[in-house]
Amino acid sequence: MCRLVVDGEQRIVCQDATQESRFSYSSFVGGDEPVRFYASTPVRAADGSVIGSLCTWDTTSRELSKDGIARLDDLAEQVATLLELRQAASELGHAASHDPLTGVLNRTMLDDRLAHAFARRMRRGCEVLVIVIDLDGFKDHQ
Structure with missing residues (x-):
């Protein structure tokens, strides 16, 4: 499911994933406790390229408010920043040693x-x- 966000480079917010045909292939939406609520946003590198996604889900159908979407996007930016900082620290450590x-x-x-x-x-x-x-x-x- 998160792969769709990475490939499409767009956020997905879905109140009930069991009702979405684009998720019908996923084992997460089948079974005894399927994923119903699903939200995911791209994690972007400084150059704008998508390097991953930040996802949240629940087995209960729900809506995500505009504030919740903004928080999800903010968290994705923080994840990207943390990844970039870790990469820079690794490169600096290598250069120093x-x-x-x-x-x-x-x-x-x-x-x-x-x-x-x-x-x-x-x-x-x-x-x-x-x-x-x-x-x-x-x-x-x-």
């Missing part, structure tokens, strides 16, 4: 991982193997 040329962990991360490995060795008595390769002039030849 990896060499931009080679993509391997940088010295700060190497120090952190070594500290964890040696602490684990102290707790568990396991062995630590470290291999370091130093390529002189590697960046100069790129």
Whole structure:
């Protein structure tokens, strides 16, 4: 059902989904407790593309007020913002911990991982193997 919102890039508000032919294929509208009320709005990225949908439903038929629709749209905007913030944080974290040329962990991360490995060795008595390769002039030849 939510796929229809993503593909159509439009909000759907339906008082009784069991009466809608566009949902007849869905197992959610059949059975002992079918979805009756259904509302979904697109979640849009900053560029306007639809990246998902925010859906709500109930087994009781109901109407959604204009205020309720506005709240659903506001929540979808908040979800989009949160997803964008998480993506940015992930990219920043990667940039802060990896060499931009080679993509391997940088010295700060190497120090952190070594500290964890040696602490684990102290707790568990396991062995630590470290291999370091130093390529002189590697960046100069790129």
